[in-house]
Each structure stands twice: as structure tokens, then as C-alpha cells.
Amino acid sequence: MLSDIEPVNRESTASIIARQLRDAIMTGALPPGTQLGEAELAARFEVSRGPLREAMQRLVSEGLLRSERHRGLFVIDLEPGDVYDIYASRAAIERAAAIRIMRGDTESAVVELSEALGGMVDAAADPDPNALPEADLRFHEALVRASGSRRLVRMAHTLLIETRMCLAALQRTDPDTDDRVTEHTEIIEAMKAGDEQRVLELLDAHMEDAITRLAPGSSLHSGPPPSVPPDGVDIAG
Amino acid sequence: MLSDIEPVNRESTASIIARQLRDAIMTGALPPGTQLGEAELAARFEVSRGPLREAMQRLVSEGLLRSERHRGLFVIDLEPGDVYDIYASRAAIERAAAIRIMRGDTESAVVELSEALGGMVDAAADPDPNALPEADLRFHEALVRASGSRRLVRMAHTLLIETRMCLAALQRTDPDTDDRVTEHTEIIEAMKAGDEQRVLELLDAHMEDAITRLAPGSSLHSGPPPSVPPDGVDIAG
DNA sequence: TTTACTAGGATTGTCAACAATCCTCACGGA
DNA sequence: TCCGTGAGGATTGTTGACAATCCTAGTAAA
Numbered sequence: 001m002l003s004d005i006e007p008v009n010r011e012s013t014a015s016i017i018a019r020q021l022r023d024a025i026m027t028g029a030l031p032p033g034t035q036l037g038e039a040e041l042a043a044r045f046e047v048s049r050g051p052l053r054e055a056m057q058r059l060v061s062e063g064l065l066r067s068e069r070h071r072g073l074f075v076i077d078l079e080p081g082d083v084y085d086i087y088a089s090r091a092a093i094e095r096a097a098a099i100r101i102m103r104g105d106t107e108s109a110v111v112e113l114s115e116a117l118g119g120m121v122d123a124a125a126d127p128d129p130n131a132l133p134e135a136d137l138r139f140h141e142a143l144v145r146a147s148g149s150r151r152l153v154r155m156a157h158t159l160l161i162e163t164r165m166c167l168a169a170l171q172r173t174d175p176d177t178d179d180r181v182t183e184h185t186e187i188i189e190a191m192k193a194g195d196e197q198r199v200l201e202l203l204d205a206h207m208e209d210a211i212t213r214l215a216p217g218s219s220l221h222s223g224p225p226p227s228v229p230p231d232g233v234d235i236a237g
Numbered sequence: 238m239l240s241d242i243e244p245v246n247r248e249s250t251a252s253i254i255a256r257q258l259r260d261a262i263m264t265g266a267l268p269p270g271t272q273l274g275e276a277e278l279a280a281r282f283e284v285s286r287g288p289l290r291e292a293m294q295r296l297v298s299e300g301l302l303r304s305e306r307h308r309g310l311f312v313i314d315l316e317p318g319d320v321y322d323i324y325a326s327r328a329a330i331e332r333a334a335a336i337r338i339m340r341g342d343t344e345s346a347v348v349e350l351s352e353a354l355g356g357m358v359d360a361a362a363d364p365d366p367n368a369l370p371e372a373d374l375r376f377h378e379a380l381v382r383a384s385g386s387r388r389l390v391r392m393a394h395t396l397l398i399e400t401r402m403c404l405a406a407l408q409r410t411d412p413d414t415d416d417r418v419t420e421h422t423e424i425i426e427a428m429k430a431g432d433e434q435r436v437l438e439l440l441d442a443h444m445e446d447a448i449t450r451l452a453p454g455s456s457l458h459s460g461p462p463p464s465v466p467p468d469g470v471d472i473a474g
Numbered sequence: 475t476t477t478a479c480t481a482g483g484a485t486t487g488t489c490a491a492c493a494a495t496c497c498t499c500a501c502g503g504a
Numbered sequence: 505t506c507c508g509t510g511a512g513g514a515t516t517g518t519t520g521a522c523a524a525t526c527c528t529a530g531t532a533a534a
Contacts, residue, residue, distance in 0.1 A: 012306050013487075014294055038516070048489045049516090050287065057251055057291040058298035063391055069249050070495045070516060082387075088333065089388040096329030150319075151326040154300055155392045221340075250517080275486070285519045286486090307486060307525045 017045055017055035025064055025075055026161040028168035032077035036065070062158045078165060083215040086162045091207040091220055093156050094140060097147035098203055102196040109146035113188050116142040120184060124177045132177065133167055139184055166214055173213050183209070254282055254292035262301055262312055263398040265405035269314035273302070299395045315402060320452040323399045328444040328457055330393050331377060334384035335440055339433040346383035350425050353379040357421060361414045369414065370404055376421055403451055410450050420446075 024030045042052045056073050059065040065073045078086075101109040116139040123135035137160050144156040183206050190198040208220050261267045279289045293310050296302040302310045315323075338346040353376040360372035374397050381393040420443050427435040445457050 010306065012304060015304075018298070039514095050290075050488060050490095053287075053517090054291055054294040057294045061255070061295035061298050063388070067249060067252075069247065071497090072516070085386050085388050088337065089386065089392070092329050092333030092389070096325065100325065149322050149326065151300070151322050151396065152329070155326070159388065274484095276484095287518060287520095290487090308527090309486070 013047060013051040014054040014058065017047065017052055018058045020045070021055060021059055022064065022161055025059075026164035026168070028165070030075050032075050032165065032169060034075045036073045036075070038072075064158065064161065078162070078169060080215060082162075083166055083170070084211060084218045086159055086166060087207055087211040087214070088220055090140075090156070090159045090163065091204065093152055093159065094143055094203055094207070095200055097144040097149065097152050097156070098191075098199050099196065100147040100149060100152075101143075101191065102194070102199060104148065106191055106194065109143075110188055110191050112142050112146050113139065113184075113191070117181070117184055117188060120181055124181060129174075132180065133174070136180065136184075137163060170214055175209065175213065250284060250288040251291035251295065254284065254289055255295045257282070258292060258296055259301065259398055262296075263401035263405070265402070267312050269312050269402065269406060271312045273310045273312070275309075301395065301398065315399070315406060317452060319399075320403055320407070321448060321455045323396055323403060324444055324448040324451070325457055327377075327393070327396045327400065328441065330389055330396065331380055331440055331444070332437055334381040334386065334389050334393070335436050336433065337384040337386060337389075338380075338428065339431070339436060341385060343428055343431065346380075347425055347428050349379050349383050350376065350421075350428070354418070354421055354425060357418055361418060366411075369417065370411070373417065373421075374400060407451055412446065412450065 021030070021036075030036070036056060038049045038052060038056075042049045045052060056065055060067050060073065064076060066076050067073050116135070119138060120132065120135040123131035126132070141156065141160055144152050147153075183202070187199060187202045187206070190202055204220070211218050211220055258267070258273075267273070273293060275286045275289060275293075279286045282289060293302060297304050297310065301313060303313050304310050353372070356375060357369065357372040360368035363369070378393065378397055381389050384390075420439070424436060424439045424443070427439055441457070448455050448457055
């Protein structure tokens with residue numbers, strides 16, 4: 001097929017390394033606060049320090065790494081306020097994605113989301129306790145991708161990685177498997193029905209549930225958000 | 238004062254270069270599509286290619302630069318669909334910021350926004366035609382910063398740069414100066430009144446105005462968003 | 475005229491060595 | 505015991521050189 005042609009230029013080395021680093025961070029292989037020694041990592045990836053540093057700079061601009069000059073690069077550590085910030089930001093992004101889906105090509109979005117939901121059903125039967133949360137996040141990834149917005153996808157990507165970091169770091173009370181599948185099913189149903197308002201309400205309730213479980217006492221709806229101190233020196237630049 | 242102490246570690250070279258590149262991109266000094274020759278830029282910044290490449294990798298992950306392996310790095314070019322995407326994304330972020338302001342420390346936000354509004358009034362008297370649009374964007378930057386959300390600030394930062402690129406690239410019909418100031422004033426007034434719903438409506442109308450001017454025919458409210466092709470090879474990684 | 479091929483030049487990708495800075499820890503004095 | 509001081513070692517920051525790849529002409533054959 002003609003559509004199977006792919007660019008002969010494979011992705012850059014920095015790109016590959018960056019992805020592997022992101023994976024390691026979100027799975028907890030590189031826990032928050034870890035210092036990333038350049039020499040050691042370069043040896044592990046079997047590249048020199050140049051490409052490795054380029055990859056790390058990408059993660060710095062994404063906010064996954066914190067840079068301290070002449071000290072090194074560290075995996076960000078998530079303070080309590082960050083959990084709220086992550087979920088509130090996700091709520092904003094996914095709400096926007098849902099709106100664009102409802103006002104755009106809703107049908108193909110429903111197809112893709114149903115597929116993701118199928119993955120959740122499969123994961124529910126998987127003995128691996130991480131399978132379902134993984135499938136859950138893939139559903140939300142599919143939701144944003146179905147919006148067709150390049151920028152929403154980019155922003156959601158980082159937020160979902162941070163969500164995984166939260167799940168890996170925090171002692172969490174997982175919701176009941178059935179509830180979890182049901183909540184997502186209802187979203188798709190509301191989409192099929194063309195009921196935008198209900199989609200947004202369900203999505204909002206879904207995020208509210210999550211934040212309540214991970215950071216008891218916080219709420220997206222009322223009460224002032226916990227204070228989040230400003231970024232370190234090097235992140236804004 | 239104790240609060241005047243500043244970290245002894247000045248920001249990294251890559252950070253400085255990255256900021257200057259962002260400035261050059263958003264002012265139009267590096268127009269969309271421009272190839273960034275490493276040797277030439279390194280000479281201009283008076284650093285070697287190492288730090289420069291690190292800085293450019295940051296912009297790649299922010300979506301401001303597009304990387305083609307063995308070809309070079311290029312400033313992204315904004316297609317018609319991007320204008321919609323940028324403004325729709327901004328609307329989502331700034332809406333979330335406004336909500337957090339209304340449910341958090343509204344008063345100090347009003348103070349900061351009033352200050353930004355003062356900058357707009359000053360700019361309205363400035364003969365430089367770019368002064369007012371600049372002040373306008375600074376208002377929106379202040380809005381997001383006042384939300385106290387690290388992540389909203391980070392995401393808005395890139396979006397506002399892209400907004401500036403739009404303004405620099407597109408032939409635009411600027412709104413009347415008085416209207417421009419009035420719209421922002423009303424937002425602050427609604428904040429003071431504690432009327433969250435009205436703040437959101439005003440903000441939404443404000444973004445709708447902007448998108449209508451820059452991309453006639455597009456609308457945030459109805460109609461399917463123009464299709465946005467997926468990212469290039471290297472951006473997602 | 476069009477197409478295939480081949481230097482030539484220029485640009486990017488990668489690397490290893492050098493320079494600068496910081497942290498640790500032992501040492502000595504108060 | 506506590507605090508300042510200063511090697512020593514390790515890590516990061518930067519550089520220039522080398523290798524690999526790509527684009528552009530220019531040439532020749534169909």
C-alpha cells in the first residue's frame with residue numbers, strides 16, 4: 001500500500017533516548033529526585049554524552065527533569081500540590097478535547113475510544129495489577145488524540161506521564177474494576193448520543209474521582225487549590 | 238531584604254540560548270520555515286555547537302522547531318489549521334486558569350491583572366503599533382500566572398509564543414483600541430464581582446473574537462475544526 | 475529533452491578530551 | 505565539640521575535530 005510508506009529518516013538519537021528516559025521516569029525505574037549521571041546513562045545507552053545531554057534537555061523543557069547548574073539533572077519530585085495541578089490541567093485539556101470531538105468527527109472518535117475501552121476490558125482480566133491503570137491512561141490518550149489537536153496531544157502527553165508517576169509513587173486506593181470500565185463506557189455512550197453537556201459532566205466527575213482518591217481533601221470543584229511554588233531557576237528559560 | 242536573595246547558579250547556557258531563540262522566532266526575526274544553521278547560529282551566540290544544539294532540542298520538544306534528520310532544524314510553519322488549534326488550546330488553558338483564580342486567591346489576581354491592564358492603557362498611547370498587542374499578550378500571560386499552576390503556565394508560554402508568530406505572519410485586522418481595553422477591563426470587573434460564569438463567558442467571547450479576526454470562517458463554538466495533520470517524525474519522540 | 479550517475483561542497487551527527495565547578499572529608503584551630 | 509579551611513575526587517560544561525549523510529551541479533547516455 002502507498003500509505004505504508006514511511007519516512008526513510010528514522011528518528012534522531014536524541015528522540016529515541018528521550019523516549020526511553022520518559023519511559024523509565026513514568027514507570028518508576030527512575031524515581032522522583034533521582035540524579036541522572038551523564039557518564040553512567042551514556043554508558044547504558046551506548047552513546048556518548050552529547051546526544052544524551054540533548055535528550056535530557058528535551059525533558060527539562062517538558063518539566064520532567066529539573067536542572068541545577070554544575071550539579072546535574074534530577075527527576076522532578078511530586079509534591080502534594082502537584083497531584084492537584086496535574087489533574088486540574090488534565091481536566092482542562094481533556095475537556096477541550098471532548099468539545100472538539102463533539103463538534104467535529106464524533107463517529108470516528110467513538111470508534112477509536114471503543115477500541116481503547118476494549119483494551120480496558122481485556123486489562124480487567126489481566127492478573128497484572130498495572131494492566132488496568134495502563135489501559136485507563138491509554139483511553140485518555142486516545143481521547144485527546146481523537147480531538148485532532150496537535151497541541152492538546154503534546155500537552156496531554158507530558159501530563160499523562162506525570163499521572164503515571166503519581167500512580168507509581170503514591171499509595172493509592174484503586175477504584176473498583178467495574179466502576180472503572182463503566183465510567184468510561186458512559187462517556188462513549190454520551191458521545192454516541194451527541195450529548196455534549198453530559199460528556200463534559202461525566203469527564204469532570206471522572207477527574208474529580210481520581211483527584212479525590214489520590215489527594216484526599218483536594219477537589220477540582222471547590223476550595224482553593226494547594227499552593228504550588230514557582231519553578232526552579234532553569235525551567236522557565 | 239531576604240527575598241532579594243537569588244540563586245548563585247545562574248541559568249544554564251542552553252537555557253539562555255533557548256530563550257533568545259524563542260524571542261527571535263516569535264518576533265519574526267526567524268520566520269516560519271527558516272532553517273537554523275548550526276555553525277552560523279553558534280557563531281552569532283559565540284558558543285560552540287554543543288550548547289546550541291541542546292537549546293534547539295528544547296524548542297523541538299516545545300513544538301517550535303521541527304527536526305529532520307541529517308537535514309537540519311526548521312522553524313515550524315503555521316498552516317491555517319494551526320491558528321485555530323492555537324486559539325482553541327489557549328481558550329482551554331486560560332479558562333482553566335480563570336477557574337482556579339475564581340476559586341483561589343482572586344484578590345491578588347485582580348491586582349496583578351489590573352497592573353497588566355495598566356500596561357495596555359500605556360501601550361494604547363504608544364506610537365509603536367506592536368505595543369498594544371504585546372501588552373495584550375502580557376495580560377494573558379499574567380492571567381495564567383495568577384492561576385498559580387506551574388503546568389498551565391508552561392503550556393501557555395509556548396502557546397503565547399505561537400500566538401505572536403501568528404500575529405507577525407498573518408495579515409490581521411486589529412480591533413479597535415478602546416474595545417481591546419474594554420474587553421479586558423470587563424474580565425477584571427467580573428472577577429471583582431466574583432461572577433465566575435461571567436468571567437468564563439467574557440474570556441470565551443474574547444478568544445472567539447480573536448480567532449474570527451485571524452482565521453475568518455473558523456469558530457470556537459460551532460463547526461468542525463479544520464483538520465490538523467499529525468506531527469512530523471521527530472516531534473512525538 | 476529527459477534521465478541516471480558522479481564528484482564536490484556543505485551540513486549535521488557523534489565523539490573524546492579539556493576546563494570549570496562542586497561535593498566530600500580529613501585536618502587544624504578556637 | 506564546633507567551625508573554618510583546603511586538598512582530592514568526581515561530575516558537569518564546553519570545545520574542536522572527525523565521520524556520516526545529504527543537496528547541488530555538472531556530465532554523459534538514452
